[in-house]
Amino acid sequence: MLGRMRVLVVEDHELLARTIGAGLRRAGIAVDVVTDGDAALERLDVTPYDVVVLDRDLPSVSGDEVCRRVGSRGLASRVLMLTAAGTLADRVHGLDLGADDYLTKPFDFPELVARVRALGRRTGRAVPPVLRCADVELDPARRTVTRAGRPVSLSPKEFAVLAHLLARPGVVVSAEELLDHVWDEAANPFTTTVKTTVGRLRSKLGEPSIIATVREGGYRAGD
Known part of the structure; x- marks a missing residue:
């Protein structure tokens, strides 16, 4: 991904949401943060995000539904799902909903950054290597x-x-x-x-x- 990618963090735990946002910004990534599914869908209507870091357990509109709508709207955004449920069935279900990657809480922050960057590269247009x-x-x-x-x-x-x-x-x-x-x-x-x-x-x-x-x-x- 060239330059700075743009990421939407959707997490209802406000402290965790702020922490993720601050950490991604320190890594050179532009970040918007919301704490419920309705707000996420409003942002996705007006802003082209490279990656959506999406908690599954959200108020108003669930993370699963947000993920479905990203796919149904044909958005280019890649979805990294966050969840406290780490069973194989949960991971498979999340990917079946249209998520591009899946990370179980608690997670190591460097791994989150690496996965966000990897997904961001998949949405970017081709650029010269240098x-x-x-x-x-x-x-x-x-x-x-x-x-x-x-x-x-x-x-x-x-x-x-x-x-x-x-x-x-x-x-x-x-x-x-x-x-x-x-x-x-x-x-x-x-x-x-x-x-x-x-x-x-x-x-x-x-x-x-x-x-x-x-x-x-x-x-x-x-x-």
Whole structure:
């Protein structure tokens, strides 16, 4: 998956939901969190998610029903089901409902992140193995960036901004588009978040800058 994938976490245990959301964000993934099935379906109506991390035992609309509707609506979202029931019959039933993967509680968080990323790669369009602009190279799979062969250490957001721009060489990308693809619902659209992140990114990449600011337009990488 190029840059930052977007994930919907649906979990009625609020502390666990916040914990999963915070952990996935630390891993460089944009996350929205809801705590019941109705809210999940509302989000799925308006936002294209790469992965839905879905608890089976939900109020209002069950996780099973949410999973069924993802399939019936033909959504591209992949579903990772979470459940406290770990029998083989439970796992088979969840997969029969249309889930793409299944994780039993309690789980190790690194395994959750790995499974989310694996599912996210299955929803993404094909991209070059390495993105390049001038002497800057970004490897989405290894999550590495180099300039003139030297490694550049970037934060997850800086990496995702650079990946989004390099995937569209010469195309002007608005700040609003970057907010939508790189951040999530927690981002305030009236802040200078994007401008500040691009500034740090330019500083780390050094001169000459490969990212141009387009007046009243946004940002562009390359020509």
